[in-house]
Amino acid sequence: MPKHETPLLDQLETGPWPSFVSDLKRQAASRAQKQNEIQYQIPVDVVEDLLGLLELSYVEKEVHWKHGGIVGVFGYGGGVIGRYCDQPAKFPGVAHFHTVRVNQPAGKYYKTDFLRQLADLWDFRGSGVTNMHGSTGDIILLGTTTPQLEEIFFELTHKMNQDLGGSGSNLRTPEACLGESRCEWSCYDTQELCYQLTMEYQDELHRPAFPYKFKFKFDGCPNGCVASIARADLSFIGTWRDDIRIDQEAVAGYVGGELNPNGGAHAGKDWGPFDIQKEVIDLCPTKCMWMEGGKLKINDRECTRCMHCLNVMPRALRIGNDRGLSILAGAKAPILDGAQMSSLLVPFMKVEDPYDNIKEIIENIWDWWMEEGKNRERLGETMKRQGFQKLLEVTGIPADPRHVEHPRFTPYIFWKEEEVPGGFERDIADYRTRHPK
Amino acid sequence: MAFISSGYNPDKPMENRITDIGPRHYSEFLPPVIKNNKGKWLWHEIIEPGVLMHKAESGDEVYSVRVGTARIMGVETLREVLDIADKHCDGYVRWTTRNNIEFMVDSKDKVQPLKDDLLSRKFDGGSYKFPIGGTGAGLTNIVHTQGWIHCHTPASDASGTVKVVMDELFEEFGQMRMPAQLRISMACCLNMCGAVHCSDIAILGYHRKPPAIDHEELDNLCEIPLAVASCPTAAIRPTKTTITDRKTGEEKSVKTVAIKNERCMFCGNCYTMCPALPLTDAEGDGLVIMAGGKVSNRIDAPKFSKVVVAFLPNETPRWPSLAKCMRQMVDAYVKGARKYERFGHWAERIGWERFFEVTGLEFTHHLIDDFRDPAYFTWRQTTNFKF
Numbered sequence: 090m091p092k093h094e095t096p097l098l099d100q101l102e103t104g105p106w107p108s109f110v111s112d113l114k115r116q117a118a119s120r121a122q123k124q125n126e127i128q129y130q131i132p133v134d135v136v137e138d139l140l141g142l143l144e145l146s147y148v149e150k151e152v153h154w155k156h157g158g159i160v161g162v163f164g165y166g167g168g169v170i171g172r173y174c175d176q177p178a179k180f181p182g183v184a185h186f187h188t189v190r191v192n193q194p195a196g197k198y199y200k201t202d203f204l205r206q207l208a209d210l211w212d213f214r215g216s217g218v219t220n221m222h223g224s225t226g227d228i229i230l231l232g233t234t235t236p237q238l239e240e241i242f243f244e245l246t247h248k249m250n251q252d253l254g255g256s257g258s259n260l261r262t263p264e265a266c267l268g269e270s271r272c273e274w275s276c277y278d279t280q281e282l283c284y285q286l287t288m289e290y291q292d293e294l295h296r297p298a299f300p301y302k303f304k305f306k307f308d309g310c311p312n313g314c315v316a317s318i319a320r321a322d323l324s325f326i327g328t329w330r331d332d333i334r335i336d337q338e339a340v341a342g343y344v345g346g347e348l349n350p351n352g353g354a355h356a357g358k359d360w361g362p363f364d365i366q367k368e369v370i371d372l373c374p375t376k377c378m379w380m381e382g383g384k385l386k387i388n389d390r391e392c393t394r395c396m397h398c399l400n401v402m403p404r405a406l407r408i409g410n411d412r413g414l415s416i417l418a419g420a421k422a423p424i425l426d427g428a429q430m431s432s433l434l435v436p437f438m439k440v441e442d443p444y445d446n447i448k449e450i451i452e453n454i455w456d457w458w459m460e461e462g463k464n465r466e467r468l469g470e471t472m473k474r475q476g477f478q479k480l481l482e483v484t485g486i487p488a489d490p491r492h493v494e495h496p497r498f499t500p501y502i503f504w505k506e507e508e509v510p511g512g513f514e515r516d517i518a519d520y521r522t523r524h525p526k
Numbered sequence: 527m528a529f530i531s532s533g534y535n536p537d538k539p540m541e542n543r544i545t546d547i548g549p550r551h552y553s554e555f556l557p558p559v560i561k562n563n564k565g566k567w568l569w570h571e572i573i574e575p576g577v578l579m580h581k582a583e584s585g586d587e588v589y590s591v592r593v594g595t596a597r598i599m600g601v602e603t604l605r606e607v608l609d610i611a612d613k614h615c616d617g618y619v620r621w622t623t624r625n626n627i628e629f630m631v632d633s634k635d636k637v638q639p640l641k642d643d644l645l646s647r648k649f650d651g652g653s654y655k656f657p658i659g660g661t662g663a664g665l666t667n668i669v670h671t672q673g674w675i676h677c678h679t680p681a682s683d684a685s686g687t688v689k690v691v692m693d694e695l696f697e698e699f700g701q702m703r704m705p706a707q708l709r710i711s712m713a714c715c716l717n718m719c720g721a722v723h724c725s726d727i728a729i730l731g732y733h734r735k736p737p738a739i740d741h742e743e744l745d746n747l748c749e750i751p752l753a754v755a756s757c758p759t760a761a762i763r764p765t766k767t768t769i770t771d772r773k774t775g776e777e778k779s780v781k782t783v784a785i786k787n788e789r790c791m792f793c794g795n796c797y798t799m800c801p802a803l804p805l806t807d808a809e810g811d812g813l814v815i816m817a818g819g820k821v822s823n824r825i826d827a828p829k830f831s832k833v834v835v836a837f838l839p840n841e842t843p844r845w846p847s848l849a850k851c852m853r854q855m856v857d858a859y860v861k862g863a864r865k866y867e868r869f870g871h872w873a874e875r876i877g878w879e880r881f882f883e884v885t886g887l888e889f890t891h892h893l894i895d896d897f898r899d900p901a902y903f904t905w906r907q908t909t910n911f912k913f
Contacts, residue, residue: 090890099651100844100845101689101690102650102653103652103653104653104690104693106596106648106654106657106692106693106696107595107596107654108596108659109597109675110651111649111651112599112600112603114651115602115649115650116600116601116603119600119602128527128530129527130527130529132527143683145630145681146674146683147667148842149808151807152674152678152679154674155675155678155801164539181664186676189778193549194550194551194552194554194555195552197620197621198552198556198557199618199619199621200618201608201611201617201618202617203550203555204608204619205608208601211568212601212860213808217545217600217601218599219598219599219600220672221597221598221604221625224669224720232676238707239534240532240534241532242534243533246545247533247542248546249549252549258761260682266623267620269564269589270552271567271580272570273567273569278565280552284549284551287548287549288548292754294548311822311824312823314623315623316724318821319828320720326823340849344813351663352551353572353573353574353702354572354702355662355703355865356702357663357704358663358703358704368866372866374826394823395824395825396822397824397825400824403570422713422717422723423716423723424716424718425758425793426758427900428723428724430724430828430830455712464752465756465799466797493715512883513728
């Protein structure tokens with residue numbers, strides 16, 4: 090018998106897609122069943138009460154969680170989000186239900202022994218409910234009590250060699266696509282750069298010193314599988330600056346129908362025979378490709394590396410050899426002044442250990458934003474308020490037409506005094522010698 | 527429930543303390559075929575929906591079987607994932623950015639037994655535990671936020687709305703018959719813990735009533751200047767009011783705030799700064815539907831999603847209007863878009879006036895932007911329109 094009747098949630102057990110309600114019920118039943126075996130450190134019926142509270146939200150259509158409150162582990166200002174419910178008498182198991190963010194390995198590969206250890210720890214000291222993964226990329230452990238926080242941290246660090254992720258006005262846990270580990274399009278080792286910068290900035294990740302949150306995300310190519318351009322204050326997107334490598338035999342294979350275009354991505358519908366002119370050459374945004382004597386030609390100088398042709402013919406076209414990344418800055422969600430995407434700041438940079446060129450950009454931006462950013466102002470908002478020219482100034486990057494979609498609309502240029510010969514000090518007497526009153 | 531110590535000594539928190547060690551290095555967790563061929567992959571092919579094959583310079587192949595999950599995962603189900611990975615994949619497994627799991631094997635003959643095993647597993651309620659799909663020109667898993675299950679600011683539930691939409695569109699998860707990939711995202715408030723604002727279709731929780739003001743608690747719970755400063759439209763000002771003390775019955779003057787309701791855009795930023803200003807409300811809260819965004823640079827620049835439905839109510843537990851709206855949009859897209867056109871490309875090519883016609887969605891005055899300067903750039907400054 091479940092502790093709480095959940096007639097509304099029960100209706101989310103039907104249908105083919107994995108049911109989170111069924112999953113939670115399974116977890117609740119497992120705790121009840123194993124309570125003599127495992128000395129659960131938080132209430133055995135925590136998941137029952139979670140379902141009960143959620144059912145109440147489904148009935149009332151209002152949320153029942155309160156603000157965080159300050160909880161965490163000693164010396165860190167992030168990694169734990171305090172959570173309390175506003176109906177503790179009815180649902181004592183979730184009266185305290187704090188979240189722990191665990192910094193995921195780059196690319197989210199795991200060995201099962203590691204996750205088994207984590208599952209055992211979380212079963213024992215928490216609700217056993219996780220998110221694999223949270224939106225920012227962390228492993229999310231949902232629901233434990235305050236006394237368990239230090240215990241969990243101790244076990245993570247001592248037994249699993251594993252640290253917490255970021256929350257609050259910190260560097261948030263950086264996230265990377267799987268990069269070179271399993272993708273032919275990755276223009277740099279996203280996992281390694283993600284790991285190295287995560288380690289370099291541990292202090293910024295754990296101890297809040299910023300105006301607001303700050304996110305790094307690492308995409309290996311302009312396809313953008315971790316959506317860095319939409320989600321990260323600094324987006325690191327792989328690119329190349331030499332020529333696309335062409336295998337003409339494979340091009341002929343696609344044209345002749347021997348190779349499956351799009352890596353098979355469109356195989357579920359009959360779109361007719363592959364037409365390289367229509368599907369590749371005509372869709373090229375810069376029109377820099379053509380067929381000549383049965384061979385595909387590319388004027389690489391005009392290519393903007395949008396990836397379309399590579400996506401369509403992965404066996405014929407490969408990224409160039411002179412690889413690196415572009416850095417874009419300032420993406421954020423709508424709170425407060427509307428959503429922003431990242432804007433191109435560094436068109437190209439090589440990615441080489443010890444990454445000093447990249448760190449210099451990051452630290453110059455932080456110095457400026459920490460000085461000038463208002464409370465709860467994301468980098469993108471500071472950029473809007475003080476201008477892109479200011480961002481160039483603090484990073485020492487010269488202005489470049491690649492920085493803009495087009496030159497400015499308004500002629501209201503804020504000339505600086507040192508840019509105008511003779512400066513701004515005017516002598517009205519001298520003026521009057523030429524222009525009497 | 528006896529407290530069992532991990533070894534941590536609360537009297538001496540710094541004793542043997544380990545900090546700032548970061549995550550485990552990813553290389554510890556790479557399957558051998560991945561580790562051996564890292565940076566040396568030649569090409570890939572989706573050999574069937576949900577199954578990718580990557581070919582390396584060495585001739586090695588890795589087959590990845592992708593399955594959807596609900597994202598919320600109890601450790602019981604997690605252990606089941608690990609058992610499968612031990613049985614078929616030598617103890618390795620990975621997750622994708624969009625809450626899918628990938629089981630990787632190093633030869634083709636291992637794919638079918640793995641697939642059979644995955645599809646044979648169902649929850650007690652009847653749903654699949656590990657549906658295979660999410661590749662190529664089809665629907666992949668919805669990235670989403672916490673909703674009513676764990677957040678304090680949501681205007682809707684995330685897991686429930688996602689379940690409903692994925693049930694409605696389930697057959698598209700396991701097929702690749704769309705003009706391009708379709709990325710759907712769900713965020714339960716404007717904080718958008720995910721890239722909702724650049725998705726093919728975005729489902730967004732939104733409040734429609736200004737905050738209630740708890741005058742009794744406000745000055746105790748909040749820094750009034752911070753609450754005032756938090757409002758992007760300057761709708762909040764400090765004030766005093768008279769309340770009746772619940773204990774003594776006496777009237778007393780308290781410091782609090784006043785809200786100019788007509789300026790409120792319901793963003794909830796004040797509530798984040800001040801818990802005495804709650805927004806959640808059964809009638810007020812619901813969903814906004816946005817469409818036509820993307821994050822990829824393919825063919826053209828990334829795009830923001832646009833609001834195409836101003837409000838859908840929270841029809842718990844199965845949000846029928848939401849499911850219907852998604853079905854209308856997806857069907858119209860699949861029918862009308864050309865190969866390679868993302869949702870936004872299609873809407874822009876046919877024109878938004880046609881978009882509302884072919885989807886059957888209603889265009890209302892709420893869909894015309896009136897938020898600050900960027901609004902102007904969304905109005906039509908041309909005589910080029912369709913009848």
